[in-house]
Amino acid sequence: MANFSLGTDGANLIKKHEGFSLKFYGDPYGYPTVGWGHLITKTKVYKKNTTGNPNDSLLSQAEADALSKSLNLGYTSPISQSKANSFFTIDTAKAVKAVNDLELPTGCQFTQSQFDALVSLTYNGGPGVLETDDVQAMLAHRFIYQFFAGPLTPAQSDTCSKLVSKAFSYDKNLKTRRNEEATLFCKDAKYTHKYPVYTL
Structure with missing residues (x-):
């Protein structure tokens, strides 16, 4: 990977x-x-x-x-400022490693936007957030990944949108951040972030 x-x-x-x-x-x-x-x-x-x-x-x-x-x-x-930059590099490295260590379905890979969105979620919520049922369900769904050949049917696209919404529904106090992360995750995807977090 x-x-x-x-x-x-x-x-x-x-x-x-x-x-x-x-x-x-x-x-x-x-x-x-x-x-x-x-x-x-x-x-x-x-x-x-x-x-x-x-x-x-x-x-x-x-x-x-x-x-x-x-x-x-x-x-x-x-x-x-240089000390602040150094701390940011150290702190984000932990989240980057946690996302890089995820086991994805065989042959699947993140886009940069998907990776960035999950790093932001992890930076804020800790590595344990990646083990939640909703995140794991999203990661297990092959249509989530962008290199999957062929267009998605409307139903398949809708399923992806719902999986993303649920995966990023973490901490109700941070809905704005979670919706921005979910939008970034769907950037240039065959599906969109059409269900705001906590609406499903």
Whole structure:
């Protein structure tokens, strides 16, 4: 099976929805985070981010310095842009590996858009999301893959659209992101993302 790298569309989608800050901030659970959702540690909790805007849950400089010292991080808030870029590369590599490691039906392969969409889903939901029944059902369906010869019948196309919708129906709080991922997954496909997530 081919080993893909994260494409521009996938990277842009992740960055768009993760939010960005060079300063330490609390994620939705209060865990200290920096850059594009890079988790610093789960050993401490600060103000929870409830708006999606990192600026609404920034750690004070004193909190950031104390955290950095206690964990011997070697950096504190704010980090540099190059450090943020490095964290993004490290974090996306985990999701890229998880998607590359998937077992697909014999002879089947992702398009770049399909791969990118699944990496975004995995980056956000963790590798376990790839093991859910709905994702596995989509991956097992040969018509999902673009190199499958010949046109799809309307019924076959509809089945693919439904499988994609269900596969990306993960975390009701993130419907906008999930619909954008599903749309990316269907880019240039013989089927479309015509059933928004959580509508089936």
